[in-house]
Amino acid sequence: MTHAPTITIDTASPIPAYQQIVTAMRGVLVSGQLEPGRRLPTVRELAIDLGVHHNTVAEAYRTLAAEGWLDLRRRRGATVLSRVAPRPSPAVATEFSRNLRAVTAKALADGIPCCTVAEALTELAQELSEEVTP
Amino acid sequence: MNASLLAPLLFLAGDLTVIALLLHFMPTWTRSDIVFSVTVDPTFRTTETGRRIVQRYRIWLWIHTAAALAIAVAALRSQRPALFPVGVLYQIGGGFAAFLGARRRTLPHAVPTTTLRSAELAPRTDRFPGGLPAQFGPFALLGGAAAVLAARWSAIPERFPVHWNIEFQPDRWVMRSPQAVFGPLAVGVLVCCAVGVMAYAAFRLIPRTRLQPPLAAGEARYRRAVAIVLLASEYVVAAAFAWGALMPLRAELRSPGWVIIGGPLLGLAVVVLAVVGLVRARRASSGTSPETFAGGSAPAGDRTPDSCWKAGVFYFNPADPAIFLEKRFGLGYTLNFANLWSWVIMVAVLLVPLVASFLLLR
CATH class of the missing domain: 1.10.10.10 (Winged helix-like DNA-binding domain superfamily/Winged helix DNA-binding domain)
Known part of the structure; x- marks a missing residue:
């Protein structure tokens, strides 16, 4: 079950x-x-x-x-619902980039090593690509 | 000593003992991570301190019970049976004082309650035990009694007793009328409606606090057990009201000494069965033992803040939309008294049958 x-x-x-x-x-x-x-x-x-x-x-x-x-x-x-992801507008892409930088900066400021942050981002990207392409 | 008062005294002594036994075992029937309504580590109850707190609570509980019994005996010796309820009230008060003392001693060992709340993203699919057909049973009983009374109207005496004194002698009579004959059945319908609505609402609206498979199954089983107990109580109420309404048709029951003896015994049997069922449902899989928390996957507590449990038994949390919650000390559910709907339910369950009894049975 x-x-x-x-x-x-x-x-x-x-x-x-x-x-x-x-x-x-x-x-x-x-x-x-x-x-x-x-x-x-x-x-x-x-x-x-x-x-x-x-x-x-x-x-x-x-x-x-x-x-x-x-x-x-x-x-x-x-x-x-079955949802098709919309084409991102430039504003959305900019906001995403800004948010990602803010999260990364906060992690580095809190003492998380640069390599750990990079590894986590790579892992996340890999997970997402696996979920999007079954 | 008045011999006719001996039977009531024995009943009272039995009642006091049953209440004391229930309260005696209650600390072991509640979740292992909640002791005397305080969120603690699941192993706390098995520690030396935890055991000593429970032991002290039980000593005080039995001291108060003995005092309550002494009050009852004194009432009997002074030929004042009206003082019997004082004994019961004293025991309830004393038991509550013992609980509050134990709670005060447990509070220093409290652990922080989690502020995390989880939910499953699926609609609730569990069905109410017996479904709608089971809900018809009590009303069919009452309807059947009404049909018998209507069919045998001429066999009902012109004047029949409706109340008996402590010595089993009738002391109140009424004249035959639709209100006097069918009144008890109407009250029975209202009581069954109130209990039925409450049972269904509690079953549907109780928060699901445990989502991990073994604990979630335990919680579901307990939810079902509470619903079955409430449903069974509807049947008992309906049977009692139907039987009471049919009494005028049975001449031999005009002095129902055996009913006065058998009624409480039957009530006691129902209570014992209900308690055993609920305790088993909780014990089997709902976390009364620390082992069920092995692995530390579930946070301690029932996800409600300790500070919202006033005196450990009254839940008052305006920020929580829940109406029903699992009791922290005791079996079954309690209400969130900060929710307006809780008061509506209280009025429906208590006041409506009371007012109906007053209007229909006076």
Whole structure:
């Protein structure tokens, strides 16, 4: 029996809970662990399990629906959609580059050796390429 | 000593002993990572300190039980059976004081509760035990009793007893009327509705705190066991109300001494069965032993902050949308008293049947 993927949030984190949910779910969706057509828990169920207000989960679902990951229908809950990645705009590419540099700089500033950061980035790139090309 | 008061005294002594036994074993029936409502290391209960705290709690519990029994005997000797409830109240208060003392001694050993919350990205698919057909049973019992009463209306005496005193003699009578005859059944329907709605809501809305396969299965099993106990209690309530409503048809039950004796015994048997079922469900796979936490894969605690458990038993957390939660000390579920819906449920479960009883059975 296969187990459903899980997401984890930190209720003490300064990052808003809805943002944590979006990030965690997007990670699961990008990795292909949730195939198109699969139903997700209702807003109330997910809110109770995560210990957050149901509006928080609803907001996260709406954000993912706007990105084209989910189909939200009243009374039927959320369903995963088959999504084709859009062509990234120059602004998106620039933002990605800036964020990556910021994360790398923070890691180096926190004392993580340069080679470990490079290894982690290489590993991640390899994982992603394996998931994208089955 | 009044011989007629001996039976009530024996019942009271039995009740006090059963309550004491339940409270005596309760620390070993709760999760191993929560001791006296405090989140601790799963091995704490087996340490010297942990054992001493539990032992001291039990000593105080039995001292209070003995005092409660003494109050009951004194009430009997002074021919004041109205004082019997004082004994019960004293034991509950004393047991709670013993719990609070043990909790105070456990608090210095608390470990930080995790702020991480996890959820499975799948809808809940587990079905309520017995499904909808099982929910029809209690109402069928009550409906059947109503049909018998309607069919044999002329066999119901013009005047029949509805209350008996402590010496098993009828002390309140009513005249035959639709309200007097069908009233108990209407109250039974309301009580069964309230318990049924609560059982279903708790089953569907309880947070899933354990996602690792063995612990998740244990939690699911416990959830199911609680639902079965609540469903069984619906049947017991329906049977009791149906039987009570049919009493006017049975002349030999006008002085139901055996009912007064058999009723509590049956109630006791139901309680024992329910406790055994719940304890087994928890023991089998829900983490009452430290071994279930081997590997340290699950964080200690039930993912609720210790500070939100007022006096260790009342959960009050406005930030948590959960309505029902697993009790930290005791079997079954409790409510999040910071949630408005919890109060709505409280009113539905307690107040509606009470008001209906007052209106229909006065």
